[in-house]
Amino acid sequence: MNLNKSPWPFICLLAIIKFALPFFLQHPVYELHRDEFLYLEQGHHLAWGYMEVPPMLSWLSYLTHLFGGSFFWVKFWPSLFGAFTLIVTCYMVVEMGGKSFAVFVAGLCILFTAYLRLHFLFQANFLEVFWWAVSAYFIIRYINSKQVKFLYWIGFAFGCAWLSKNSVSFFILGFAVGLLLTQYRSLLLNKHLYGAGLLAFVVALPNLLWQYNHNWPLLHHMKELRETQLQFLSPVDFLTGQIFMYFTAFFIWVIGLLWLFTTAGKQYRILAWIYLTVIVLLVISSGKNYYSMGLYPMLFAAGSVALQQWTTVKLKWLRWAAVAVILFLAGFTLPMAMPLWEPDKLAAYYNERDVEGTGMLKWEDQHNHSLPQDFADYLGWKEITEKTERFYESLPQKEKDSTIIYCRHYGLAGALKYYGKDEQFKLKVISDNGSFLHWIPNDIAFKHLLFVGRRMPDADDEVFQHFQKATIIDSVTYKHSRQLGDKVIFFENADSLASKLAAEGLNQMKQEFSRKKL
Structure with missing residues (x-):
């Protein structure tokens, strides 16, 4: 990786935009989200685990209360980690050989897809996405350098991911499958891989002990989800959600997935197998479509690199055509991504545009309503x-x-x-x-x-x-x-x-x- 011309200033600018943008896109009439109230209260009852999530989010909740607990401080943390996620994604681009254009495209993908809303909600999902992205980054660093220290960084990231949300187990299984199906299977005989696994276990151990001492609330929570919510989900809804959540730039992650199966992307193909394994596991387990959000930063990074490589001098116009499409679709979908206007105006907009037909207005009760469920959860x-x-x-x-x-x-x-x-x-x-x-x-x-x-x-x-x-x-x-x-x-x-x-x-x-x- 040639860093003679450091991409940091450009990446930093994108990160600042990522942090600040949601504060200007949510109408002030909207309050906090239903789940945010639960996670904020956890900050008053610090422990190594909770019925719903592991402890990491409660640490940020504690700091939120320490700083006064205002709306800004509640939203500060998802916005900050959103900026961090953008930085990690852009550095994945650099590690895979991308230049400034590819960094720019990857940044747009994190700015104007489902992450726009995610990174303004004080929920464990923003931590999950960040640590999955960090895990992918260290996988790429190991591939490029073969330095053992990056295996331990992968283990550390896995452990931290468990402390943010237990769903990292899907990513770890995908990593294991990726090792088996690629040239990196020799790592299965490497003692340092198991040393990294031990490090992940040690980092996660306090929460595992908490789970044990409380009769595994994680299993109880998953059973309750299956009985009340997941039973209504279909594989078709999940898979179409993988397009709609990233509608403004879905072609970038598709290109990225394809590129990983080409000769040019072969050395990073383990990322593709991680993605496919997790998607299959989520389909089988009737996961919600947003359970996969941690996978896409690495695919957006790969897709941005692929777009740069596949557009030669004669096809360079395609680069800016891709940017124009992302920005155009972002403007078109923005009222669906963020509650831009007060509820009556927003509901009227959805009615005029027949948004109901997209399924975005369907709640967990399987009925369509005037606003998306998340937006309705900001009111009353x-x-x-x-x-x-x-x-x-x-x-x-x-x-x-x-x-x-x-x-x-x-x-x-x-x-x-x-x-x-x-x-x-x-x-x-x-x-x-x-x-x-x-x-x-x-x-x-x-x-x-x-x-x-x-x-x-x-x-x-x-x-x-x-x-x-x-x-x-x-x-x-x-x-x-x-x-x-x-x-x-x-x-x-x-x-x-x-x-x-x-x-x-x-x-x-x-x-x-x-x-x-x-």
């Missing part, structure tokens, strides 16, 4: 928090002291804790959904209960049958919100059994995720 949280807190503050102090605020799911609980103004109010908020279950005191006691959820609890929800009275106080009225219709219900005057039944039920639920008796 302040409304439900204000209505809940207003009623709570209206209670006499004696009633406040004996009231808990129970939320049906983690999004509601997290939103009330994030947007709530009164500290006493926020301390009263609990939920038995996801990791919030572990943060409920074992000795819970109450006389009154504020319920926040979609509908009145059913008759088999035994604790709620032990109150004298239930009154619907208010509900979410924001028509585009996924929380539309979520209610605030006040349950008054519990009998002596209510707290006991609640404590027993909660302890039984916690016991399922603990090897120790409570």
Whole structure:
């Protein structure tokens, strides 16, 4: 790699644009995303694992709270790691022989595809994509240099990837298949490969021990996903998603995949086998289409190099034609990638353009709605928090002291804790959904209960049958919100059994995720 003319200044400029751009593309009416509230709360309860994700995101959440917890700091981390991902992708280009043009194209691919939205969401996915990209980068570095140290860097990246999201196991399996199917199979007899594997294990060990001590919540979480969401997904939807998520530049990753099977890209072919293996595994396991997002930085890098190599002097115009296509499609798809306008205007735009036909408006309930599910998940949280807190503050102090605020799911609980103004109010908020279950005191006691959820609890929800009275106080009225219709219900005057039944039920639920008796 010739670095006499360092690409760093150009890459740095692209990274700055990558970091800043999403802040200008999201309309201020949109709030935080449902999942972001959960991950932010994890920062108040640091551990080596959680029901949903490993610990790395919680470390960033802790820093977010340390810096004040504002919207900017929540979005700072995905934007920063998005910039880092762009840098790693561009350096993959350089390692594979790409020049400034190829670096530019790869940068555009990270700027104007599905990563635009991903890198403005405080979710574990942005860490997953980054560490997969770093793993691919070190694989390329090893191929180019044959230096053993890069095997250990691969192992370190795998370990960090596990601490960000457990799905790296798919990438590791792809790496193993890639070794078997390429000239690098001799590494299977190299002690340093296993030393790198040991390093990955050591880095991941704290979370593995946490998983063991909590009866493997990862398996429970995957089972729940299969029963509630993944069963509705089809291989066709997954595979078409691999085109639509990167619609503005899908031809670049396709070119990259093809190039890896040519003579020119042969030495990097292991990347193609990693990609194909992971895609097959995700199809078999009914994965969501975004589970594969960590694979595409390396294919965009390969495709950018291929485009540069395949466009000779006579075909040089094709380079700029490709850039023009990416930028044109980016402008066309931008309202689908980011919530540019307020909800009514955005919904009207989708209706005029018949976006429903693309499947982008289909939610997990398999019905089409006015906005994409992610965008609808940005709305209604302040409304439900204000209505809940207003009623709570209206209670006499004696009633406040004996009231808990129970939320049906983690999004509601997290939103009330994030947007709530009164500290006493926020301390009263609990939920038995996801990791919030572990943060409920074992000795819970109450006389009154504020319920926040979609509908009145059913008759088999035994604790709620032990109150004298239930009154619907208010509900979410924001028509585009996924929380539309979520209610605030006040349950008054519990009998002596209510707290006991609640404590027993909660302890039984916690016991399922603990090897120790409570």
